[in-house]
Amino acid sequence: MELDNGNGSDSRGPQPPPYNPYYYGQNPHAGKTYQVGKGDIPVVTPPGYYDNTVHSEGRAGDVDQHQFGQPAAANCCHGLEESVFADAAVRRGFIRKVYLTLMIQLLVTVGIICAFLYWDTLREWTRTNNWFTYTMMAAVMVLLVLLSCCDNIRRRVPLNFITMGVFTLAEGLMLGSITVFYSAEAVLWAVGATALVSFSLSVFAMQTKWDFTMASGSLWVFAWTLLSFALLCAILRSQFAYIAYACLGTLLFSLYLVFDTQRIVGGKHRKCEVSPEEYVFAALSLYLDIVVLFLFLLKLINLCR
Template structure:
């Protein structure tokens, strides 16, 4: 550090001028950890990567609802053919097994579209499969609708349209996150299935009415749930990938057609 020199009773301290060189000029220090560039910032919302661009989300929503609109138009046309084409109506009464065959076809196509990623993502195979499913669902609904009065079917269509529109607007505007209720909705679905078995055993009109009301509630919640999965946003915990527009349209279509069947049953039992 320095030398002490004595003379004439005086004590002086001599410092090395280079000792504090590094402290006087800190810019001359060698690069340290503090001088390294900061680490990259990571987003705390990894689930919103697919919807980070609002244009992508709007395009996805438009594609889903345009596909859904075409599905519903085809379905309504097929149902009206069963209602007002007397030859087709009479043929359906004679071939009661046709409804069960269509149910099996609908189930197979629904499972295929839900489980096979390549089937619902590869164009044009996904649109072909979705078109076949829509036609099969329309034929099944038409074959069921012939057992009800045409007026009851039209009232059920109107009620389904109003309920679906109201629930969709609620799902778009509401900040309540229904996407977190996936487990609860699954439990409600199995409860509804158990109640359906009870209806088959009891065969009571009042039990059927309760079943139709309960089913309407469950599928109304599912419609809100699926709509919020499509909309996404910061208020939603989960969101559907923008690549899954066929799967999203399929879910909404199934919710709406299930609502139609339950409302038709409810109207038919109450008339």
Template sequence: MKIDLEVSEPIDFSLGDHQHLIRKAADESIQSKSGQQDTPSSPDEPQKTRDSPHSKAARRADAFVVYISDENTPDDRGRSLATSFSDASIRKAFIMKVFLILSAQLSVTVAIISMFVFWKALKAWVIANPWFTYALLPAFFVVFIILACCGKLRRQVPANYILLVFFTILQGLLLGTITVFYRAEEVLWATGATAVVTLALTLFALQTKCDFTLLNGMLFVFLFILIIYGIILIFIRSYWLHLLYAALGTVIFSFYLVMDVQLMVGGRHHYSNLSPEEYVFAALNIYLDIINLFLFILQLIGLAR
């Protein structure tokens, strides 16, 4: 049985609106056939009467035309967004934006640390007034939690840039209050070593065929253990335990740096689900990896000297 459908109104096929039209057309077709079988036609009736315009119009009434819309559902739009982000040009623009933001963050941080290291009056004031460090901590964690947890605000311009500027300045001030307890040459050695390690690990993450994004869960467990280890060291004064703590922290955040770079690059890596709007989040992850790497290398150099 052949059924032609013609519908003048749009139909959502995902909701099954077309099924009642098919059943209706099938019922009308069956009724029309049964009516033709119950009403015998005269043998003397001419053939042209059966093919008259009225019969053609009756058959035309059972014809339906279905127009299928090209509009996408929200899931289709999400898949098309992911497909477009897999495009090399879009991913390249995303990576360039992340590295530009990261470069600006690191430049501001280095400038702030330099004031604490080379400005002797400021260095002495910070050592004499520890309340300054304790006052920075609540503001730092508030801005950090907002950036980490409020995804909608993190993707909204210019709020995301304003929060990132505040976060970078607060992070630089906190690092400055830490570096006042080290000598200038130790800070310079740590800065140079961090730059070399960061560059080497970034190039390694871009070239290697190993997928470090699979280590996300394991690195989180190691980070949790490192935090507990650091809390214990507050009450234990041991040179070798502190040296081991600094070495473990350096290794863990080196892996984190490689993993976050691969998450940003995407492509063949298993976990690379960052959207094009998450450039602030990607830059923040890599920035924190570099800062933590700098702190642990600074501890290593300070303990070694």
């Protein structure tokens, strides 16, 4: 209720300016005396910093640290997530787990392929029973979806290693059933070429200053373009189109191998980093890149012979 002294002015004397809930900084009314309330009780606003801003839930911890009369320290990094691999020991342990898992997968896969190549009985049986190849393809797809979508499976030990082992066996059997339709010499050339290309690209990804983790969108567009070209090759049925398709596929999955390697060893784009708990998923990504690269190189070598 306002008090009028008869001449139109307020009898309480000078009043403070209206409350501003968004002001943050030095108190402009420090040391000034205002007459408020009945009886003209003098109220002196103390000097110092104050904060009457309405904060969000995320800043609640920062408000508690602002002591009266002291400047609030600015948190310039607030809202930015620190990299999960800030500790070098965490990244080294993660890389060690990924490449150890990958090495075991590749050794098992090569052993299964050699069994299909040099065991004549198994080789002939696979050629006359095409259902085995399609069954292994279906099993690989189911296990791949399971490992990709169910993080509670790929993060829980030993369930993640059991699932990964079953997937590796299914993938090796599928590859072995495919290689029986090629000559042993072409398969061995493809294995050697895949090993050389994979090693070279991995070293390149670790040493280069180019950051391929920021090109995920371009690689996705390239993949869909390659799929469209595959449909065109199925219609044209030209050997030159098949060779071009194999070359483009080799290039695409070589780039994917570099991309996934940099996601593991560290790139500049933190959003693409893999969590330290996802070493099984990281090994799976590299394994699939190498397997598809092997299939494209095998196709290319067989066409060029």
